């Protein structure tokens with residue numbers, strides 16, 4: 069953030085002024101697809117990008133524009149593009165840099181949809197990817213090929229919360245002219261700003277914390293103005309990946325409480341991680357805020373808070389994982405994250421099912437792994453629910469001895 073405001077103030081006030089006509093404080097939803105121009109020169113200038121304005125709903129809209137300005141400012145980027153989903157943001161940003169014959173180095177444990185895009189759709193267009201342990205800079209350097217165009221990172225990663233050094237990885241990528249794209253979904257700009265650390269492009273699933281209420285699917289791409297304009301006109305526009313005005317309005321509304329929500333998510337996640345780490349039915353807890361996390365020191369330098377996601381390994385594999393999630397009463401079995409409700413999921417059979425089992429094993433996505441998105445409920449209630457669902461596992465383990 070470059071302006072003088074604190075983050076909570078900036079989140080609320082950036083790019084948002086009362087309506088000049090009515091004084092309305094809240095931004096209006098503009099559903100219009102078509103826009104009228106005073107004359108032929110004005111429309112030609114708008115289409116050519118020489119004059120500000122919207123000319124057709126698939127390329128943008130005034131409500132979305134307000135939101136894009138806000139997201140760009142929060143990420144400290146020149147411009148942002150609102151799109152129809154996190155996957156639209158990921159695919160559009162990759163396609164902006166990749167052509168037939170190009171190569172991507174991607175972090176190993178990445179969101180299942182990103183992995184699927186790079187291993188199933190991208191190869192159909194002659195684009196190859198290698199999945200590399202990006203905590204190991206030497207391995208990343210070794211994986212770079214002459215045709216590598218993008219280093220794709222997700223930090224902390226989904227689901228194992230691996231933390232990657234954005235500054236160092238950007239440095240070694242830039243030495244070779246490689247573009248760095250970072251998925252900042254788990255952190256939001258409230259906790260981490262990858263562009264300030266050297267990355268070139270940030271992508272978000274706004275479906276998660278940015279909207280924060282589980283009622284919108286959306287994504288954002290943040291980067292240089294020229295790049296965002298290229299994506300708007302030639303990728304998002306051509307593929308029809310645009311966001312709609314109503315969803316933009318809901319995100320504008322949700323975003324106002326981002327700071328409040330994120331602080332509560334983080335506080336709850338810390339309490340949950342500490343509880344789980346001491347629990348005898350759990351063999352491993354992944355949370356960057358724990359001193360036991362392998363990149364705990366890096367996380368403290370790079371992130372303003374440790375996030376709301378906790379992953380952990382239940383002793384007893386798939387059967388134990390299943391009976392644990394089936395026994396939960398407050399937390400819900402669900403795919404998403406970053407909502408007010410505590411959501412739990414089993415990556416091997418849900419979000420990361422599309423990754424072959426032998427590959428999953430390399431990424432530590434075992435059959436006993438659970439990912440928990442801590443909600444905004446009282447920490448004692450979340451922990452109480454986990455405790456009651458874990459205790460039958462202890463009884464079962466004792467009976468087997």
Ligand SMILES: Cc1ncc(COP(=O)(O)O)c(C=O)c1O
Pocket residue numbers: 153154155156179181222226251253254272273274275285286287403404
């Ligand atoms: C880290 C991360 N990135 C991207 C996505 C994709 O987002 P969407 O569902 O909005 O397409 C997800 C979805 O869970 C995610 O967890």
